[in-house]
Structures are given as structure tokens and as C-alpha cells.
Amino acid sequence: MMKVKDLMTSPVFSLKENDSLHNARSLMDLQRIRHIPIVTVDNVFSGLVTHRDILGATISRLAELDPETQKEIDSGIPIHEIMRTDITSVEDEMSLKDAAQILLNHKYGCLPVVHDGELAGILTEADFLRLTITLMDALDEKA
Template identity: 55%
Template sequence: MLTTRDLMTEDIIALRDSDSLLEAQKAMEQARIRHLPIVDAAGAFVGLLTHRDLLAASVSRLADIDQATQEEIYGGIPIHEVMRADVAMATPELPLRQAAEVLLTQKYGCLPVVESGKLVGILTASDFIRLSLDLMDALEANEKLDCQGCQDCQDCQD
């Protein structure tokens, strides 16, 4: 049985709850991620900041505020004021199917993976897309191995 540990990303980018929204925005942009786990000074998982949370905290572009002013505003807001603390989490041993069902039914983009209070990974919808692509590649490779060189299928004629 596959577990969350088998698919989760362990090389995690996380920030502290005392860091600013500007630091979070820059980290998300540089790493091209939409979910940022938040930990306290001891490394315990305390919440999650999403790209959507950042957008909700930003001043509308319609307000005619320049980028420097927006960055100044973000620089003065600590993450703990905007992050979500009541977040669904997974354990490394959670069956992968259960994790997928939570992501799908709850429409979550990720599940932080926590063990003994410490953040050990993150499981995202992108991880499942990557798994799906790998499985499709394996199925296609298996189909080609099963092919006996008949003239009836398109794969044999290519």
C-alpha cells in the first residue's frame, strides 16, 4: 500500500510565523509554489500560507498603488496575521488513497505532512498529477511490451 511518505515532497520551503508577507511572496515567486508551510522557532508546524491568502491581503491594483508601496505594506505584516492555522494535515503513514480523497473532496491544494508536531513534507495536487503521468507512461510501456507484432493495432504499424 502506498502512503503519503511515498509521494510527498521532503525538500520543503517553509517560513516562520514571524516572517513578513513580503518574504513569503518572494519565496513563493522564486520557488514557483502556491503553498507555504509555516513553522515556529522550534520547527513545529503552525499553519499554512497560500497564494490566495496573499492575494486577499494585498491592496487592489485598482487602488493605484505602485509595487514599492505594496512591498512596503507586505514588509510590515507578519505571516501569522494572515496564515491559516486550522489546516488539514497528513501523517507520513496515511494511505495515499485517503490523502487523495481529502484533496479532492475538500478541494485542498495541499496537505502538510506532520510527524510528532514537526513538518516533514508536503503533499500537493501537483504530486498526484506527476504520479498520474508516471502511471500513464508505465501503462503505455507495458502495452508496447504486450504487443506481439500483429498487423491489427496502430502501435505495431508505427
């Protein structure tokens, strides 16, 4: 039986609670990711920031802010002010099928993965798509 730890992305890009909105926006842009787990200084999982959260905290382009002003505003907003804390996380030993069921039933884009309370990785829809492609390739080879 496959477990979450067999498919999760690890190590995972994360930020601390006091990092800024600017840090989150930059990390997402640089790494081309849509989810950032937030941890305490002891690496204990405490929340999640999504691309949608960042868009919601962004001043509309209609305000015609120049990028430097937007950066200045973002730098003054600690990530803990916009992060979600009511996030479902899973243990790394959970079965992959159970984790997939949680993603599907709740329409989540990701599941932060913890081990003894500490952030261990992240499981995303993209991880399952990669697995699906691998399985389809294996089926094609048998045919």
C-alpha cells in the same frame, strides 16, 4: 501500499510565524509555489499561507501603488496575521489513498505532512498529477 512519505515533496519551503507577507510573496514568486506551510521556531507546523491568502491581503492594483510602496506595506505585515490555522495535516505514514481521498473530498490544494508534530513535507495536487503521468507511462509501455 504507498504512503504519503513516498510521494510528498521534502524538504519543503516554509516560513516562520513572524516572517512577513513580503517574504511569503517573494518565496512564492521565486520558487513558483502556491502553498507555504508556516512553522514555529521549533519546526512545529502551525498554519498555511496560500497564494489566494496573499492576494486577499494585497492592496488592489486599482490603488495604483508603486512596487516599492507595496513591498514596504507587505514587510510590515507578519505572516501569522494572514495564515490559516484550521488546516488539515496528515502523518507521513498515512496511506496515499487516504490522503488522496481527503484532498478530493475537501477540495484542498495541498496537505502539509507532519512527523511527530514537526513539518516533514507537503503533498499537493501536482504530486498526484506527476504520479498519474508516471502510471500512464507505465501502462503505455505494457501496451
